[in-house]
Amino acid sequence: MSTLQMILPEPVSEAVENAFLERLRAKVLAGASNLLVAVEAVRAKYGDEGMKVLRRAFAEAAVEAGKERAKTSEDNSPRTFCSFIEKAYIGSHEWQKLEDSDDRQAYSFTRCMWAEALNACGASDVGFQLLCAGDAAMASAFNPAIRVSRTKYLMRGDDCCNPVFYLKK
Numbered sequence: 001m002s003t004l005q006m007i008l009p010e011p012v013s014e015a016v017e018n019a020f021l022e023r024l025r026a027k028v029l030a031g032a033s034n035l036l037v038a039v040e041a042v043r044a045k046y047g048d049e050g051m052k053v054l055r056r057a058f059a060e061a062a063v064e065a066g067k068e069r070a071k072t073s074e075d076n077s078p079r080t081f082c083s084f085i086e087k088a089y090i091g092s093h094e095w096q097k098l099e100d101s102d103d104r105q106a107y108s109f110t111r112c113m114w115a116e117a118l119n120a121c122g123a124s125d126v127g128f129q130l131l132c133a134g135d136a137a138m139a140s141a142f143n144p145a146i147r148v149s150r151t152k153y154l155m156r157g158d159d160c161c162n163p164v165f166y167l168k169k
Contacts, residue, residue: 024091025113032117032127039126055129062134066141076143078105078165084142099164109161115154127155139165 012020042050069084070076082105089095092113099106118127132155139146145168152158 021091025116028092028113029117029120032114032121032123035130036118036121036123036126039123039130051129055133058130058134059137062138063141066138069138070142073142076146077102078139078143078146078167081105081139081142081146082107082165103167104164105166106164107162109154109163110159112154112161115161118155119157124155124157128153131155132161135163143167 039051039054042054046053066081069081073080073084079100079102086095093109094111095107095109097105097107114127114131115124118124118131132153135150136148139148146165147168148163148165150161150163152160152162154161
């Protein structure tokens with residue numbers, strides 16, 4: 001599920017939606033290319049230490065995003081956290097929600113424009129380390145009891161990404 005119709009004030013034709021999504025894909029690919037230029041420059045100058053700094057910076061940004069979302073939420077449940085994710089991913093991701101309970105949200109993501117772009121650039125390792133890794137940091141900043149488990153990653157070439165957001169018992 002991920003149609004733009006979910007967020008647009010008025011319905012648009014399939015042709016308009018597809019044109020918009022093609023433009024979005026082009027922008028994501030350009031963003032991924034720019035990210036890789038910066039990552040390669042940092043790697044070239046600072047090696048592994050530079051990558052550690054980048055991972056830390058991306059994790060800190062995810063933590064801040066989680067805290068900001070928590071401030072504007074009526075509750076700190078996994079369902080509420082995942083509602084933010086779903087809204088953010090409309091258009092750039094496709095998914096099916098497999099479980100929807102108060103303490104557990106499970107998904108099967110079958111499309112991620114970031115994974116497509118970074119895999120096309122041969123840089124899935126960068127996406128995995130900097131982008132995918134932020135999910136757990138953001139979730140626990142939103143609510144320290146929320147955990148994330150996942151066994152498949154589109155960013156690593158799997159057929160889907162299967163995150164489960166749940167409350168630690």
